[in-house]
């Protein structure tokens with residue numbers, strides 16, 4: 061018996077366009093959560109850990125631990141990180157022409173803690189060398205991005221820095237230092 065003729069496929073009906081006016085508020089709703097809840101939620105985003113370094117106007121070494129690093133653009137090569145307005149190092153980074161972003165290796169946890177602490181000599185015994193524009197490059201880092209201080213954006217209680225990478229290097233296969241929920245980790249491949 062011949063197969064029954066298939067019914068012709070009916071073109072899917074296009075959804076009716078509903079021209080409802082979308083609300084376009086000029087301002088965000090006030091937060092429905094505490095700062096603690098916000099921090100805890102942000103802490104679920106695991107990051108690497110960097111130490112961002114520079115020389116200030118007097119040539120003194122400056123550096124702090126920062127996990128806000130991220131990539132922005134491949135061409136031109138751009139990266140970003142953000143710095144608290146309350147940071148003592150803000151003037152050095154805001155006024156300087158260059159900085160270096162040192163991505164820490166797993167065995168540099170102590171450095172990450174030291175460069176986040178106040179009232180300690182952060183640079184005591186730290187092995188480093190001058191980068192192409194004199195920002196200090198830390199020995200043993202998993203990767204280093206030497207940046208021109210391209211632009212800055214003041215947002216809330218932080219300043220976003222966009223750096224144009226002039227030179228970068230990395231140590232292939234070195235386990236990175238990770239940060240998540242206020243604790244340090246290293247990688248555990250799934």
Ligand SMILES: Cc1cc2nc3c(=O)[nH]c(=O)nc-3n(C[C@H](O)[C@H](O)[C@H](O)COP(=O)(O)O)c2cc1C
Pocket residue numbers: 109123124125126127128129142143144146147148149150172173175176177178239
């Ligand atoms: C894992 C980790 C990540 C951090 N990330 C940032 C960051 O991205 N931006 C920032 O402003 N502070 C960050 N901090 C805090 C600074 O390292 C800390 O406030 C430091 O004392 C600032 O140094 P300064 O006051 O000399 O500039 C981080 C601290 C830790 C432990």
